[in-house]
Amino acid sequence: MQGRTLTAIEHQVLPVGTGDAALSPADAERLASVARQRPGFCTPGHRSIRLSQFVGLVSLGNGRVLEILPKVGEQVEPTRARGTLLRLLRWAYDLPSFAGVEVTHGLQQRTLLDVFVLAYLRALVPLVRAGLVRRYRSIEDDLGVVRGRLLLQRQVATHAMRIDRIACRFDDLDIDNSWNQVLKAALVATRPWARGLESGRLWLEMAAAFDEVRLRDDGLALHRNLPLDRQVSHYTPALQWAGWILQLLSPDVRSGSSSAPELLFDMNRVFELAVATRLRRRANSLGLHLHSQHSGRHLAHDQEDPHRRFFSLRPDLVLSHGETVVAVADTKWIRLGKDRRGYLVPVDAHAYQLHAYAAAYPCDEAVLIYPWHEDLDGARISGYRLPGGGDRRPVLHVVCADVEDEALPLYLAGESASFSRLA
Incomplete structure (x- = not known):
């Protein structure tokens, strides 16, 4: 199912009622739930919702997403506003997909979610090409030759004196670990939004690379509890994107968690971080x-x-x-x-x-x-x-x-x- 994106501008007043340009009462309640976890996000009015300085994405359910863009000048064009946000996010969070790359007109023409999905898929490419992280996992299996430790009790009880089946316990390198499971959970969540030739092609390539990784339905919780490990430091950019994607689209959020699915940024904070990063680089020199x-x-x-x-x-x-x-x-x-x-x-x-x-x-x-x-x-x-x-x-x-x-x-x-x- 292809998703639908509704676009708004920060501080805009959105009508609640009927029609393509209006929010439904269910949409208004969804935004109110976001405001309960992010105080100040919006203010309800008479058949209306007034937005504040938060920008980003809110999942409205049924494949619909509200995209909120920043307002700088009096006249706001969505493509320019989208470019402004991407530019500031690149400075503020050192986003790898945009680092050293201009926010082109092609990126500005996409919706924010399309851009984020493409950025995530691009972040996975170098990991797959270099080889996904593998970890040793203890496995018990019946083999034709001894490998690791012989499980004598299981051998006697199950195989008796058969010499063609030997019960063994051994350690084997496996890509089915928590880091890759988080990445796969985010990858599966992006499937309806992998639109366009590049996104579609990359999604299929990445899905094939993660075929041996289990799909977890608690990807967001797993992401929040990932242990620190220097050997997977090169996963940091992809895991950052995965966390954002899961925050908005993860199945565990959509299926009844009390948290409203959103990916929002306070423009006051984003602007501060972007300016600080820009000034710090110059100050250090x-x-x-x-x-x-x-x-x-x-x-x-x-x-x-x-x-x-x-x-x-x-x-x-x-x-x-x-x-x-x-x-x-x-x-x-x-x-x-x-x-x-x-x-x-x-x-x-x-x-x-x-x-x-x-x-x-x-x-x-x-x-x-x-x-x-x-x-x-x-x-x-x-x-x-x-x-x-x-x-x-x-x-x-x-x-x-x-x-x-x-x-x-x-x-x-x-x-x-x-x-x-x-x-």
């Missing part, structure tokens, strides 16, 4: 160090007891040179605008937040990073001097990351000695 989700500092302490601290801080990014903090930054996945004079103006609450960071992390630069969109063309340079202590007067810079570009370049509104080198 310059001898700088980038810390993600830095913790341990507070905004205030008790006036009588300095060891009692209050209002813990956790900036997204802290750039340092040795022990010296150079800059502190936060990423914000929202649509930035310009004022009437054409200056980029950050949200008030974001500016207050960075002011607090700059006070606790003595540095000269505080940076807000937003996604760039075409409506910001021609924006005027803007930098904001923050109040400081002593001789320190940090500057708040506004930086935009171009999520439409494969290199994820940074555009700076204002002169920044540190971030200009990272751009």
